[in-house]
Amino acid sequence: MGERIWANGNQAVGWGAVSAGCLHFFGYPITPQNEVTEWFASELPKRGGSFCQGESEWSVAAMLFGCSGAGVRAITSTSGPGWGLMQEVLSGFAAAEVPGVIVNIQRGGPGQGTTLHAQTDYLSATRGGHGGYKSIVLAPNSVQEICDFVQLAFYLSEKYRVLGIVLADAIIGQMAEPLEIKTRDFGPLPEKTWATTTMQGKRPLRQIMPGWVIKPYVTGMAEFQKKYEKMQSEVKYEAIQVDDAELVLVAFGYPSRVCMDVVEMAREEGLKVGLLRPLTLWPFPAEVLHKKASQKGVKFLVVEDNLGQMIDDVNLAVLGKAPVHHLGVTARHLPTGSGMILPARVLEEVKKLI
């Protein structure tokens, strides 16, 4: 049993990182994740680590690249506009197969958007920046999960030499809950035989290059395809009362907490509602959705705080075998940035559909 404290989701990023032995943070101020940067600024020097506030998100992503490429765990955190700025470098990570953990505490987009919660970076996180690469994308919905998923992101990122993206939102980031600080052991990892640690007269040189200069393009792309197929075995999801459900809610992040309430409320009224919550947005739990869609009379309601992003992946999984509906940002209870998709509204939609 680890130490139990009271923390908010943003602080849990820090606790997760140090639990994973990560002592280096490179970041930049942006709402709503400033508590992350500030946590690292005060905690890392105490632990012999280094905190660097860089000059832009593009630069801090490159600092992360240098540090991770040298075989040392490092992390950064950002939100929408900063996330956009990092994309060129993140594509470089993918090409060079350098691991790295990036936390995106989503805010309303596009553009400068709002400084409050949203889920407008789902497609960007799962499809990546230019070049069409794939990354591990994890979707925590609690303070504990942020701490645990940051650690899982380090593990999977290094296991497969891909990016490990933790996609949360401002509500999960700023809510406070009990947190058990514990190092999670996910298994052994291969030695970093590619890391630029200096030759020391003991080994030949290592060159990390973000492009097809040494390996031919098609060979490299074919290897990526094999890697992405292997990564399908890392699918994780949570299924709440899905087996006998006639309507399955599909949600991640804060809307998934809302939908947990909706399942309870609906069941109290005798409605057979369940929730399928992807924990890995990539690889996406397509198989379990496809299987459920094959049951007669099943319907899906995708609840996400955007104009329709995860619904694309649900539709690809369901392949037309069952109706797939959407409840998005326009269902918020207020027209401002602080509006939320609340349980009553979701239940109202459930009743229309079931």
Next chain:
Amino acid sequence: MAKGEITINEMMCQGCGFCVQYCPSNCVAFVGEKMSARGYLVPTLAKPEDCTGCAICGWMCPHMAIEVYKFQQEPVKK
């Protein structure tokens, strides 16, 4: 009497002529239209007797084509 000599690797040489231009003893030159298999005009050590083995041609060569030798002088017998 030559104090040194150079070799020019024709597979690396790209005919830029810096060795010709910067040799303090003017002993490297483009002779005729001597061409390498890569299609570059390549120079030769045209006046080997004047080579001092100073190696300026070596480190001014951008293409890693030159090796430089110094002849070991016989000790003077007393």
Next chain:
Amino acid sequence: MNKEKVYSLPKYRIAYPGLLCPGCGHGIMANLMAIVLEEMDLGEKTVHVGGMGCTGYVTFTLKVDSTSVTHGTGPAIATGIKRGLNGKPFVFTYQGDGDAIAIGAGALVNAAARGEKITVIMANNANYGTTGGQMAPTTLIGQKTTTTPLGRDPELHGYPQRAAELIAQIEGTCYSARGSTHNPANVTKTKKMLKAAFQKQLDGEGFSFLEVLTACPTDWKKTPAESQKWIEEVMMPVYPLGEFKNISRKK
């Protein structure tokens, strides 16, 4: 008569043929960097950060651990490596002028401001060479490039950027200088500057910067010999050589 080899491929260079154009100044700098790494016993302790462009080809031919990610990020990558490995490795970049002072200006200026204990080397050849010869921050007034076909006009294209002087202004910089590769005497002077810049990092003084004038015969549309002359006659009046800052805070 016995002969002794006095110069051959430097220990820290790899002989890949044909990566640079004939007479390319980067080739001379690559020799110099490899020779200085050997003379200062740094090769085994180095992580080198390459630039994006022809400077990247130089990185290929250096026999040390190296990395790069995107155009302009060199000083930021170097920051990550130096801090991640707790200040132990020797970290230096070799970047082009566009890489360092156009797209990478933010990274360069801020790495200097933070006094990062790294060394940045910027090759100034007054254009973007790899992509066919477009205007760079260092293109001279009146110089014709593919994006200034009528010659650089300050009204339309602004003025040339003097990186060494700019970086010397920054408090975190402890060394900033400009050298040239247009003849052996200047290459020898540049070698001294390179050693001075590297020594600042070894002494833990702070950020060191060296700008070097290098020929780009292909895009200048000149012969190698004409290019070296152009550096001396046309570039040097705009980009004077010398040390602009050389301070020690520790001694």
